[in-house]
Amino acid sequence: MISPAAVARRAAPVLACIGLLAAWQVASLGLKNDSFPTALEAIRAVPDILGDKESLINILASLRRMAIGFGIAVLVSIPLGLLMGRSRAVASFFNPLLMVIYPVPKAALMPIIMLWLGVGEATKILVIFLGVSLPVIYHSFEGAKAVEEKMLWSGAAMGLSALQRLVRIVLPAALPEILTGCRTGLVLALITMITSEMIARQSGAGNILFNALDMGQYDTVYAMIIVVGAMGICLDAVFERVRAGLVRWSEPQFDMPLSFS
Amino acid sequence: MKVVPSRSSDWVRPVTSQKPASAIIEIDRVSQVFQTSARNDHLALSDISLTIEEGAFVSILGPSGCGKSTLLYIVGGFVSPTSGAAKMKGQAITGPGPDRGPVFQEFALFPWKTVLGNVMYGPRQQGVSATEADAQSRALIEMVGLKGYENFYPKELSGGMKQRVALARTLAYHPEVLLMDEPFGALDAHTRTRLQNDLLNIWERDRKTVLFVTHSVDEAVFLSDKVVMMSKSPGRIREVIDIDLPRPRRRNELLLDPRYQKYVVDIERMFDESDHAGSLL
Numbered sequence A: 001m002i003s004p005a006a007v008a009r010r011a012a013p014v015l016a017c018i019g020l021l022a023a024w025q026v027a028s029l030g031l032k033n034d035s036f037p038t039a040l041e042a043i044r045a046v047p048d049i050l051g052d053k054e055s056l057i058n059i060l061a062s063l064r065r066m067a068i069g070f071g072i073a074v075l076v077s078i079p080l081g082l083l084m085g086r087s088r089a090v091a092s093f094f095n096p097l098l099m100v101i102y103p104v105p106k107a108a109l110m111p112i113i114m115l116w117l118g119v120g121e122a123t124k125i126l127v128i129f130l131g132v133s134l135p136v137i138y139h140s141f142e143g144a145k146a147v148e149e150k151m152l153w154s155g156a157a158m159g160l161s162a163l164q165r166l167v168r169i170v171l172p173a174a175l176p177e178i179l180t181g182c183r184t185g186l187v188l189a190l191i192t193m194i195t196s197e198m199i200a201r202q203s204g205a206g207n208i209l210f211n212a213l214d215m216g217q218y219d220t221v222y223a224m225i226i227v228v229g230a231m232g233i234c235l236d237a238v239f240e241r242v243r244a245g246l247v248r249w250s251e252p253q254f255d256m257p258l259s260f261s
Numbered sequence B: 001m002k003v004v005p006s007r008s009s010d011w012v013r014p015v016t017s018q019k020p021a022s023a024i025i026e027i028d029r030v031s032q033v034f035q036t037s038a039r040n041d042h043l044a045l046s047d048i049s050l051t052i053e054e055g056a057f058v059s060i061l062g063p064s065g066c067g068k069s070t071l072l073y074i075v076g077g078f079v080s081p082t083s084g085a086a087k088m089k090g091q092a093i094t095g096p097g098p099d100r101g102p103v104f105q106e107f108a109l110f111p112w113k114t115v116l117g118n119v120m121y122g123p124r125q126q127g128v129s130a131t132e133a134d135a136q137s138r139a140l141i142e143m144v145g146l147k148g149y150e151n152f153y154p155k156e157l158s159g160g161m162k163q164r165v166a167l168a169r170t171l172a173y174h175p176e177v178l179l180m181d182e183p184f185g186a187l188d189a190h191t192r193t194r195l196q197n198d199l200l201n202i203w204e205r206d207r208k209t210v211l212f213v214t215h216s217v218d219e220a221v222f223l224s225d226k227v228v229m230m231s232k233s234p235g236r237i238r239e240v241i242d243i244d245l246p247r248p249r250r251r252n253e254l255l256l257d258p259r260y261q262k263y264v265v266d267i268e269r270m271f272d273e274s275d276h277a278g279s280l281l
Ligand SMILES: Nc1ncnc2c1ncn2[C@@H]1O[C@H](COP(=O)(O)OP(=O)(O)O)[C@@H](O)[C@H]1O
Pocket: B034, B035, B036, B042, B044, B062, B063, B064, B065, B066, B067, B068, B069, B070, B071
């Protein structure tokens, strides 16, 4: 049985999307501006993009870059964040470095990185990597720092070495927090991906978008925005599924059993 | 300092057992200083010497902040003392080890593991096969009264149940000494009583050495062979009292026993006196 509340919860995002599209439709009809197509025109252009082999290859290339950048970032940032959270020495070494990188928009680093690595894959992957790393490091750090010391002591008494404690106690204990960072990182990966392709035009979803803009194909521009937005929503939904499955033990949604001493 | 002969035959434990007992833990002139700020040091433990015989149930009793936990952590190897040394079976304690199993007031269960997963963790770490660890752990879970809860996560359990799991998890890797730091301190009175009874029943089966920290006089007298009374600022041993009450102990009999009542009243009075002494300073 699905309760009315659950139906409302499911329907809410759909309604929000419809509302947004309706507002767009009304606004563009009212403005009558060539560079602002109606929502329907933009939506009608979506199948053209997805049906075009060239565009699909571009979009897949984008996703591939994003996956690589995100993957490497997560693999590097989680261990680093956990080490920083458990060792004051490691934290005081990396903290100043991160504080310097933190406020810099990663796309602003692109021209410099392009000087070293050219306009190819490596540059874009590096920018995505930088964008994803910081939230993942930060949340891994916070998660590791908050791990209850007595839990680590219990592990030590069982004979776990320092490394085993990090991998087998700190990592799972900090996982909910780490995954929160990864979720932020995923959205940032999408943003930095598009931005990087806008700066170093060569291929990818960002390239399609900005080429269309240059050529005045405004319905394609808006259709691409819809496609990118949909990609973001789907990636986030898939990630949220995975996350919820991994940290079911930490969510307060369980029904408590009857009281028992 | 009292010296216990190293040969077990020279010394016989006073009360219950006829077995000869030997020292399992020796705490030798341990002091602990914590730096509380750039200028200030806090002497948490001052010159503590104590010998604990194998198979004894020893309580450390004292007001909050007198250094009970610190002393237990030193024996556990989680904290190293500023001066002095603790020994386990003649070997200097340099770190935690599976011969000394802690049970904390905060339970410290692994929340991502089920009850069974928590209890199996130690044996698996010690190289016990999965099937064997599974069987042993299920038996222990039943012993602590949680049969049927094997697949629950800690989140789903009440405080008392969590502490039962923590006890089973520690017993599962067969430590020679149990180190319990106010294990029932976070529980309501009714639950506390039940866990005390169950702990005694479990303990009376195999008589592991237990070092039990508490600030409850009743609890200390009810459970222990020996009560180590501590005083505050700096933490010192004030008195060591042998509790000469028969075992197995049953709460309903013991509470009516004048000897039990006398121990409780005497110990409480001693604490009152030291409180007054403190206020006169
Ligand atoms: N890591 C620490 N750093 C500074 N002071 C501490 C630390 N651990 C304990 N203390 C201090 O040492 C004293 C004894 O603490 P504790 O052993 O926890 O006492 P108890 O368990 O008897 O309540 C307290 O005054 C406490 O504030």
